[in-house]
Amino acid sequence: MRHIERVAVGWRTRLCVFLDIRTAPPSGGRRAVIGSCGERGATAGVWAMNDKDKAPEFTPYHHPAAGWGAARSVTEFLVREGELLDGPRAIVRMNHENGGFDCPGCAWPDDTKGLHLDICENGIKHVTWEMTRKRVGPEFFTAHTVRELSRWSDADLESQGRLTEPLRYDADSDRYVPISWPDAFALVGHALRTLDHPGQAAFYTSGRLGNEATFLYQLMARELGTNNLPDCSNMCHEASGRALQAALGTGKGTVDLKDWELTDALFILGVNAASNAPRMLTSLAEAYRRGAQIVHINPLIEAAATRTIIPHDFAKMATFRATRTGTMNLQPRIGGDLALIRGMAKAVLEQARTDPKALDTEFVERHTSGFAEYRALCETTSWEELERQSGLGQAEMRAAAQVYREADRSIISWCLGVTQHEHGVDTVREIVNLLLLRGNLGREGAGPSPVRGHSNVQGNRTCGIDHRPSDAFLDRLGEVCGITPPRAHGLDTVGTIEAMHRGEVTVFVGMGGNFALAAPDTPYTAAGLRKCELTVQVSTKLNRSHLVHGRQALILPCLGRTEKDNQAGGVQATSVEDSMSMVHLSVGMKRPASPHLLSEPAIIAGMARAALPHSATPWEDYVEDYDRIRDTMAQVLDGFEDFNRRVRLPLGFRIRQPARELVFRTPSGRAEFSAARLPDVVPAEGTLALGTMRSHDQWNTTIYSDNDRYRGIKNLRTLIFMNADDMRERGLGEFDEVDITSIAKDGSTRCLRRYKVVPYDIPRGCAAGYMPEMNVLCAIGDYSTQSDQPIMKHLKITVQASTGDSANS
Known part of the structure; x- marks a missing residue:
């Protein structure tokens, strides 16, 4: 060992x-x-x-992204998983506005023009993986102890198939054994009711949870009395939210897919689009064909930064004709993005000395604060230091700045390559600084565009999964729902792990995801989970987090995004929010993998009723008809007014972004320039x-x-x-x-x-x-x-x- x-x-x-x-x-x-x-x-x-x-192989990739390689990969995967019937059915229902289901993969927006194959290789794999015919029932756990399963690979664990009924860990036999839903809820309820204080529980959320379940989940936690709501955003785009909130008064990007169709220049930072947001390839190819400049900024030149053949472009597939997806590639050192962006800003400001059109002076004067300090900072930062920290030459930075200067409308988009750094907030704020210089905000084809990773991770935050909620949100939640929400900030992901080690968090509920593997410091995280009195994992498939558990443990199997959600009020739809603030409905198409599965709202309501037996919240009514949840959400959440009607419109609706309208909810009422020092990101010798x-x-x-x-x-x-x-x-x-x-x-x-x-x-x-x-x-x-x-x-x-x-x- x-x-x-x-x-x-x-x-x-x-x-x-x-x-x-x-x-x-x-x-x-x-x-x-x-x-x-x-x-x-x-x-x-x-x-x-x-x-x-099989010996390892490495052959540099020189082919277009997507295209026939993706088609072959999908076909092989469908054959391997035995889904040659349901797989194609799912493909033609995924991401459709009329009765389709939302891909449980990435959060890239659905096509606004009604594209009938708005799909990608990894989305199909994700859905097929969920729709597998293989099952993990009680007989599986009779045959295998937790100790034995702990020696299996993670791929082997998940490939066993879908979980079929609730399970409880039995320490005497070291096995999971069946438990009824009422008994499972009773176990959770007893653990939560007998805590010394509510802060001893933590409620984790992955990005696949729908908006309605998200709202119920945070309502349960806050009615219980805690803001301990760690989520996957704490590990991916927390920096984006904090930076945009400070700079613009909103935690989200301001652009939509139409803006991508109109922009003159795209700057893509720290994004591996071909794998993590493959449908972005369509937007990149279309941008190139209409003459937009596309600058990819990444230490690695990824496939999405070169060429693509879009699978639903049948003519190009038939003729093997690829389209370029970039016009410039820059490879800064890891962590060098801030220096590169500041170098571009420095070049624009230098050009403004002789070219009055280099800056949008009117926009800066009317809508921003802190420009003088930022200009002085750029002027005093030497090109030598910018080169040293970015790992790029002055000529490369000036070339990128020239693309930016010549574009009337620019979008800057980024993902985790920018945020998962010590100075991630400063880097995102530097991106905003650059956009403000030329007024690339509040107009079509321009603005900041973070690329969220998981399907509904942005909707989770919008609908209340936030360990640092605003007073305004808590005021409205308390008034509408008749509860007294806690005001103290709760624990995020890292804080939760540390609190488990200290014995201060003893009940951990994971709503989707695979917390034991997704979190940092794997052994330390595992040791913290094992110190808990109870761990609860709401899941579709067996994973590592089921084997790294507390003294007591539950596995609660839920419906997948592809499955029909039948409740007393009929087949239910859930909503999700994409990476560009569009909210739309998702309706499953398949019979559930097991008659014993419950929906996520039903599981949350069952736990809540057991933990809060005297609650006035109509948990059962909410589960009968999700329209009732949406009616309550409409009263609590800004931008969700008239929710039930608007979400049924073609393509749903977009949540209002005040910063897009040049309304800045910042202390100054303006967009705020920042003036962060340039961090030293050059690795020490060796x-x-x-x-x-x-x-x-x-x-x-x-x-x-x-x-x-x-x-x-x-x-x-x-x-x-x-x-x-x-x-x-x-x-x-x-x-x-x-x-x-x-x-x-x-x-x-x-x-x-x-x-x-x-x-x-x-x-x-x-x-x-x-x-x-x-x-x-x-x-x-x-x-x-x-x-x-x-x-x-x-x-x-x-x-x-x-x-x-x-x-x-």
Whole structure:
């Protein structure tokens, strides 16, 4: 077994996480495990499925994104999953405005022109994975103990199929055993009612939860008396929300899909669109065809930054004609985006000395505050320092600035490559600074456009999942719902994990997701979960979080997005909010995987009634007819007025964005320039900056295979991408085994052993590898002081040839 080695070094602690290579059922491949052993085996771990019979391969990818490669991949996946009938049916129902269901994958907006194949490769895989015919019933757990399952790969766990009925962990047999829904709710209710205080419970949310269930979930938590509502936003776009709120008075982007169709220039930062938001490829191709400039900014040149063949463009598919998706690629060092954006602003301000049209002076004077301080900051920041911190030359920054200067309307879009850093808030605010210089706000084709990752993660925040709620929201919630909401801020994701370790959070409820793998510092997170008195996971499939549990544990299986939700009031629809604030309905198409499944609103209502037996909230009425939930939401949430009528309009409705109308809910009533110092992001000698990321054949913590087509990888996940010069400096060749050691802010270290190194086109001093396997390298204390996000895109590491130590060394 792998072990954790702690060696006292003065006041610092050394933490080394080793890998154990073994054969594990059911597929018998080569396995690497990460995490704490504990009494029940390596249940803290991440098992990476490297098949011993297939040698790893690396061939640089030179083909268009999507196109026939995606079509073949989808076909192979449908065959493998045995979904040649329901799969195609789902494809023609997904993301349709009339009775269709919303893709449970990314949050990219649906096509506004009624496209009938508004789908993508990863969306189809995600839906097919959910619609599998395989089942995980009581007989499965009779055959397998938790200790045994803990040795399986994560892919093997999820591939067993859909959970069919509620389960309770039985410590005597080390198995999950069936439990009735009433008894499961009673167990949760008793645990919550007998807490010393409500703050001992935490209610986690993943991005797949619909708006109606989200509203009920936060209502239950706040009626119970806590704002402990950690969610996946705490790990992805918290920086975006805080930055936009401070700069513009709104936590969201201001543009919509129509703006993407009208803009003259697109700047795309830290986004791997071909894998994480594949439908964006359509917008990029259309922008290129009409002459827009498209600048991709990323340490890695991803497939989406080159060419694409859109699968629903049948003529181009038939003729193999690709369309370019970019006009310029810039590769800053990891963390160098702020310096690049400031360099562009500096160039624009220098040009304004001789060209009065370089700045929108009228906009700046009428609608902004703090411009003089920002201009002075740009002037005093030297080009030499901007080059050093960005990793780019002055000419490259000036070329990007010229694209921006010549465009009448510009959109700047970004994702986690910008936010998961210590200075993520400052970087997003710098993006806003640049937009303000030329008045790229409050008009068509211009503005900030964050790319949210998971299907309804933005809707979760809109509908109340916020550990730092505003007084205005709490006032209205209390008035409409007849409760007294708590006012103290609650715990976010990192705060919850730390509180579990201190014994201050003893009940953890996970509404979707795979918290044990998604969170940072995998062994530390697992140890915290094990200290809980009760862990509850609401899930569709078996995953690692079910095996890393508290003294008592429940698995509560729920309906998937593709399944019909039958309640007393008939078939119900749920709503979601996309990345650009459009809210629309989703209606499942399939018979549920089991008659024992409940919808997420029904599960939440069942827990709430058990925990709050004297509650005046009409929980049962809400579950009978979700229109009743929406009627209440319409009274509580800004922008949801007349909710039930508007959400049934074609394409739904867009939530009003005051900043788009040049109404800024900031202290000054104007858009606020910021003047942050330039951070030092240059790695110290001998160290590298590591960014974690998904592979292409992966969605969040769900791994479909060990391949990463767009990066040319086959049969390998336990790898690290490095610059060839950095490899030579360390005497490393392709597929050599290396040990990776992260150095946390507190000086402690964490190690991954026997990873394979792959040479890649990435700046010197930078490296990249896959989450969730590499989450173990992010210490629980390595979070941004600006956003409280784990800094998973900017870890300090060393890499050396593997010592060859075994897991037992």
